[in-house]
Amino acid sequence: MRLLLLISRLDCLDELDALICNAFRRRGWEVIFGEINAIAADDYRCFTRGLLLPGSGEPCHPGPAALGNRETYFLDECQLVWVMSPPQDYAARDIWQMLWLASKRTAFVNSIEGMMFLDTKHALGYVLPKENRVFAYTSNDFSFLWERYRQASDQWWVAKPANAGCGQNVFLLPPNGPNVRTTLQCLTGNAVVQSLLYNGEVGAFKPEYTILQKFILEVANGEKRVVVVCGEAVAWYGREGNPDDHRSNIAQGGTPKSVELHSGEVKLAESIGLKLMEHGINFVGIDMAYPYIVELNIGYPNGLYNEMLTSGVDRSDRVAELIIASFENHCSLLR
Known part of the structure; x- marks a missing residue:
């Protein structure tokens, strides 16, 4: 089985890229790292530049470049495609269009429609009940x-x-x-x-x-990132804000910390995950300041790595297990 991970850069792997790659390879899958901004077509068959990692071997690590020879890989020769980061604005329209067409032949972890129309703050009014949105x-x-x-x-x-x-x-x-x-x-x-x-x-x-x-005052008490996979809350961590800033984003100086989720938070996160699955979204990072949802992260849904840093537990194997089971179930329904 072959998984294509469409990432922004082959010369510097993201934390999530490495974790997901390793988890699928532990299950015997071949993994291709492909460039999202190099999507092209040969007689309307989509392909990209990338490199293939066999189903065994040394694990990948975030930061360094993935090792291997760059070659051309067709999307329809893969069993599963996962868009790990969206394309650059200058080429986004063409790339989304080609990927949508490719998704009619090949299974995608997150649907192109979902990434296009639900990975935005506009979507909160549609996805969330009124009592959970600001x-x-x-x-x-x-x-x-x-x-x-x-x-x-x-x-x-x-x-x-x-x-x-x-x-x-x-x-x-x-x-x-x-x-x-x-x-x-x-x-x-x-x-x-x-x-x-x-x-x-x-x-x-x-x-x-x-x-x-x-x-909302709930944000001042700290937000939680909850990673939901195929409707199941798999990983979570808290974010402690920068004392010089009102934002708790990690990119803005926030610090990840270990937290627990109570039953109401789990129920809310998983209900949102199930709603998103109706639109082909199987992996999402949810920013929560209970009872409110602040943001849905589909294009950059990281969270596994920071949860691993705070808890010491790598949840990527559970992610791979759920994604593969969902993919196999989808394939059986098509047969």
Whole structure:
């Protein structure tokens, strides 16, 4: 059996890339590391550059390059494909289109439709029950968001892009804050100023979507990342925020810590996992500040490695077990 892991860089493996590769190889699978941004087609058959690791041998480690000769591999010659990171923006549209077509012939761990349309903050309103999502406004119109803030300017708010990760451009807006207007203008692209500078030309109009979300005190107590695989909560850890920052993202200086999940948290995470499975998503990282879900991480769903650091337990074998069982069940239903 052959698994293709589509990753961003062959010369520097991510923590999740290495863990998943090793877990599948321990089960006798061949694993190919393929470049997500090198997807191409030969007479409409999708292929990529990559390297093949046999079903046995030295394990991979995060950081160093995967060793082996780079060759061409066709997606339809693999039994399973896993998109581990999304493509670069410059090529994303073409790559998503080709991968969607390839997914009609080959099984994918996470569906292309799910990665395209559910790996976004916009999707929280669809996936989550009302009691588990934080009230928010979404717009690319500065005046709309500014007016909504002013109507409740005695409250704390959070403003952030709808499609960014790792805590990028996430701002905490205090009550009656002196820089709130400027922040919202900046996040929505400074459309009015750009129009003035370029004399109203259409090319100058580049508004950007922003989410204005109520700040919840539960976040101050720390978020938890829960990795859900095929509807089962497999791994989790807490995030202790940087004392100089309101964000607890690891990329922003947050620190992983060992935590427990109570029954309500497990039930909520697994119910979301089952909902996502209806759309072909079998592996997701859920950011939780119970009873609220802050974000769904499908494109960059790491969490296994940090959980291993905090607990000392590698959960990747359970992940592989669940994914393989789901894949085999899917194949049996098709026969």
